[in-house]
Amino acid sequence: MSQRRFKIIIWLLFLLMLGQSGVWVVGRVAWLVASFQQGADPASALKLPPILPPEATTAIQWLPDDADTGRVMEDFTRQQLTSDYGRAWLQWNTSLKIGRPYNLRTSFSGPALHYLTTSISASANMQIDQIDTAHRLQLHFYAADGSIVALTDTQAEVYQLIYDVDGKLVSAQWLYARYELVMLLQDGTWRIRHWVRHELSVPLEPTYQPKPQFVQSQQHDLQFEQRPFIARGVNYYPSATPWLHFWPAYQPQQTTIDLGLIQQLNLNSVRIFIPFAQFTEPYSTSLYLRSVTDFLDQAEQANIKVIVTLFDFLGDYQLARWQQTDSYLTTVVTSLRDHPAIMAWDVKNEPDRDYATASQGVVEAWLTHTIRQLRRLDPHHLITIGWSTPAAAERLSQAVDLVSFHYYAAAEQLPAAYQRLKQIVGDKPLLLTESGLSTWNSPFFPHGHDQREQAAYVINVSQQAESHNGFLIWTLFDIPDVPSTIAGFWPWQRGPQMHLGLYTADYEPKVIGNVLRGLEPVPVVRWWEAWRKPFRITVIGISMLGIIGGWRTYSRRQRKKRRTG
Amino acid sequence: MRWLLLLLGCWWLTACQPQQPMPMQSAPTALTIEVAPTSGVGVDLPIRLYVAPDWNGRVTLTLQTSYAVHVQTVSIQQGLGTLLLTKPWNEQRGDVSIVARVDQLHASATTTLQPSAVVEPIRPLVGARSIIANGATWSMVVVIPHDQFGNPIADASLVNITAQRPNQQRTRLTAKTAHLLAWQRLYSQTVAGKTLISAQSQGRFGPQAELLEVAGWPVQLSVQLAQPLPRLSADGYTFIPIQTNLIQDAFGNVVPDGTSVVFEVDDGLGQKRSINSVTIRGIAETQILSPNQATRFTIQARIFRITSAPLVLDIPPDGATDFLVQAVVATDVISVTVGPIVGSLQQYVPDGTMALLQVNGPIRLEQTTDVVAGYLQTTIRRSLLPSGRYLLTCWVGDRQSNQVFIIP
Incomplete structure (x- = not known):
């Protein structure tokens, strides 16, 4: 190695070290500046109890009080008690999760505080994740001076996950228990002083109670107004405001137009989505719910049934969020549950895709x-x-x-999928809620399809699905702007997602649209039509150019060889 | 080097040798938990696990007590394993849910830990701390008897409550524990004073608690002069002492010290005053300044909505002599001198006695001034008064004197 090269390497190493040191120094200075910009956490500085999430109290219900409770409880005290009891569970759950007592003093005192602190400290070799999802309180005693209560949590529902030190799941179980409690008012906060747990057997699950004015299940079939109901529909977003833009930019006139198009296609069902994050925003939820109600009202007028898909874009299933999801559910369902346009509640869109990020068990x-x-x-x-x-x-x-699923695989394999599913699910009705074929036909990427192929595929699938309660096609419109969070970043991911509609983004009907409207027959796709696809033409063209180029090079070399020879 | 290569080769061959196959063990087919349905807190509780068929290995046991979640693995030998539930997991009253898991099998059982005997102290909690001694209102005695581990004792345990009344009578009450505590209403009697309360259960005792039984609403309220005055006159400086009667409730209990009494005074001259006072040994007192002119005072005492009959005091004039008014018109001002202003003993009226000056003429002026050392001295700016004849009148109490002056 020459001396010059050696010097260059030394200088490069020096510059690398200098750069690293510079990055470290800038980082530390930024941290120092940032730490001076932040004030103390008021809760820690003032020893305030942490703010209770509002949804923590929604799961607490009160049963009628005992006949003689000593003193009639005021509404204010009951609200305070509800809040403080919810906080006690929150503190306990948090302490179990982090493996050390956390703010238990805020909510427990006396023997309860002692035993909880001891037990949490003693269980350091495991991690316990638990969430309380329901409480039903009954008041037995309220002291005349308003400082002592005795009550029973007649049905506490707790879901608990226990992991060992290696993070391996040891136990996942629902716990149902009755807790007898004595709570004392100390420093303005109700604290649990004693609680005694009594195990309860698994409660009876609430059952489905069909109503004639709604779509019902009748063994394998769906029924509406005493007649079989075959769902023929689409998944719906407005073309210009899909996914998270739908409800914030909701326009009733647009809905009128789009539902009219759905009627023209001889369809009777639609599937819509209620995003989780938007419908838990405190200030906008009621506005969005009014928009959903307007959509349902218009659908009812157009004789279109609606599948309402809940929890859209929820990807975090941590136990700590369950109370928030319950709160969302209560808000949305209580607002819409009496609406006759609703065909079914779809609890979650494709939850099995979240197995990779959240465990299947959770x-x-x-x-x-x-x-x-x-x-x-x-x-x-x-x-x-x-x-x-x-x-x-x-x-x-x-x-x-109702067992619903999505299907984008080969249409020929659909009968086998139906058959297997029917064997597994027994007499539950089936419904295909998503299927379709993209008309994205790129010259540079394979697996493109044209509108005739789309029409043939959709008609094939829908004809099969008709004998299993129907189908809903994805989607009504092409969507020109697909966020990367939905489909992915790469063109071969986004492209197909943009062209799945029955109509183009410009409201031009595709071949399938005309077929559904009865304006065209179902196209027959010949085998040789595949060779008309832009990608294959590109491949053939490039191959031809390669062959020609290769032949010319070969010829040139041969001529050169002959000349030199 | 050659040896080293040989050594490495041997090591490699040894590592590649297939391991000895473990003796095949049949998978467990049944898992059973055997535990006593009930046990006492603090008592070591054996939990037996049976894994068929004669299985060897480890079973994971999850225990949920009232306060704790506990996970333990139990070694199974020949299909049998035992776990002893010891401190601190056996100290908490309530159900213990036990779940055992091995492979795909799981079994569950429940045992109930009963509280042990009550221990001292048995502390009676009394609230409200103060009630009216009228035989109708009540306070509450709450007792949470507990065992040595702090667990509330078993339901339906008897708790005896004894209350010694202000009249030395004793009231005995019995309560049964339910929902972790025992409580009883303790009604008042008709004698005010301190009631001492104790609680006892299963021969165990505790400290006393106190309850105040206080007088209720007064039944008779009156106002009177605190002492007979030799002379009552509108001298403007004598204080008139007023007091209530001994304020008692319907049962003759004197109201507690500090009971608020309001004296409402109508001075007969268009002014009403409220004077706050409190009772000491059942009587509330206050003092009212006598007026500087003859009038009739009407005084009432009030405790919340209970009002006494009015006490009417006629206050005569104090027999003072007339006084002189002088007005000297100077260049810029008119100097006014009034006095000497004297009382019934021919003494100066108290400093600060209010006097009212009125000027009547082409225009009208009014001015109030304090009397100092028996005289009133003040000035009136001439620029305020246009030319003309004026009558200057000075009022002190119910007496008056006049003087005429002219502004050229």
Whole structure:
């Protein structure tokens, strides 16, 4: 190695070290500046109890008080007690999760504080994740001076996950218990001083109670107004405001136009989505719910039934969020449950796709819990889960009233999927809630399809699905702007997602649109038509150019060889 | 080097040798938990696990007590394993849910830990701390008897409550524990004073608690002069002492010290005043300044909505002599001198006695001034008064004197 090269390497190493040091120094200075910009946490500085999430108290209900409680409890005290009891569970759950007593003094005192502190400290070799999802309180005693209460939590529902030190799941279980409690008012806060747990047997699940004015399930079939109901529909977003833009930019006039198009296609069903994050915003939820109600009203006028898909874009199934999801469910379902346009509640769109990020056990436990909560809130509408494949729909089939799934594979394999699913789910009705074929036909990427292929595929699938309660096609319109969070970043991911509609983004009907309207026959796709696809033409063209180029090079070399020879 | 290569080769061959196959063990087919349905807190409780068929291995046991979640693995030998539930997991009253898991099998059982005997102290909690001694109102005695581990004792345990009344009578009450505590209403009697309360259960005792029984609403309220005055006159400086009667409730209990009494005074001249006072040993007192002109005072005492009959005091004039008014018109001002202003003993009226000056003429002026050392001295700016004849009148109490002056 020459001396010059050696010097260059030394200088490069020096510059690298200098750069690293510079990055470190800038980082530390930024941290220092940032730490001076932040004030102390008021809760820690003033020893305030942490703010209780509003949804923590929604799961607490009161049963009628005992005949003689010593003193009649005031509404204010009951609200305070509800809040403080919810906080006690929150503090306990948090302490179990982090493995050390956290703010237990805020909510417990005396023997209860001692035993909880001791037990949490003693269970350091495992991690316990638990969430309380329901409480039913009954007051037995309220002291004359308003400082002591005795009550019973007649039905505490707790879901608990226990992991060992290696993070391996040891136990996942629902716990049902009755807790007898004595709470004391100390420093303005109700604290639990004693509680005694009594195990309860698993409660009776709320059951589906069909109503004639709603779509009902009748063994394998769906019924509406005493007649079989075959769903023929689409998944719906406005073309210009899809996904998270739908409800914030909702326009009733647009809905009128779009539902008119759906009617023209001789369809009778639509599937819509209620995003989780938007419908838990405190200030906008009521506005969005008014928009959903308007959509349902218009659908009812157009004789179109609606599958309402809940919890759209929820990807975090942590136990700590269950109370928030319950709160969302209560808000949305209690507002809409009496609407006659609703065909079914779809609890979650493709939850099986979240198995990779949240464990399958937790996702399915959440689904089971949510279905139970939903049934309590609305026992009259059908409940389903929008599984991403027929195989995934085999899970939890006994918990739902309607087994729904999505299908984008070869149409020829659909009968086998139906047959297998029917064997697994027994007499539950099936419904295909998503299927379609993209008309994205890129010259540079394979697997493109034209509108004739789309029409043939959709008609093939829908004809098969007609004998299994029907189908809903994805989607009504092409969507020109697909966020990367929905489909992915790469063109071969986004492209197909943009061209799945029955109409183009400009409201031009595709071939399938005309077929559904009866304006065209179902196209027959010949084998040789595949060779007309832009990608194949590109491949053939490039191959031809390669062959020609290769032949010319070969010829040139041969001529050169002959000349030199 | 050659040896080293040989050594490495041997090691590699040894590592590649298939391991000895483990003796095949049949998978467990049944898992059973055997535990006593009830046990006492603090008592070691054996939990037996049976895994068929004669299985060897480890079973994970999850225990849920009232306050704790506990996970333990139990070694199973020949299909049998035992776990002893010891401190601190056996100290908490309530159900213990036990779940055992091995492979795909799981079994569950429940045992109930009963509280042990009550221990001292048995502390009676009394609230409200103060009630009216009228035989109708009540306070509450709450007792949470507990065992040595702090667990509330079993339901339906008897708790005896004894209350010694202000009249030395004793009231005995019995309560049964339910929902973790025992409580009883304790009605008042008709004698005010301190009631001492104790609680006892299963021969165990505790400290006393106190309850105040106080007089209720007064039944008779009156106002009177605190002492007979030799002379009552509108001298403007004598204080008139007023007091209530001994304020008692319907049962003759004197109201507690500090009971608020309001004296409402109508001075007969268009002004009403409220004077706050409190009772000491059942009587509330106040003092009212006598007026500087003859009038009739009407005085009432009030405790919340209970009002006494009015006490009417006629206050005569104090017999003072007339006084002189002088007005000297100077260049810029008119100097006014009034006095000497004297009382019934021919003494100066108290400093600060209010006097009212009125000027009547082409225009009208009024001015109030304090009397100092028996005289009133003040000035009126001439620029305020246009030319003309004026009558200057000075009022002190109910007496008056006049003087005429002219502004050229």
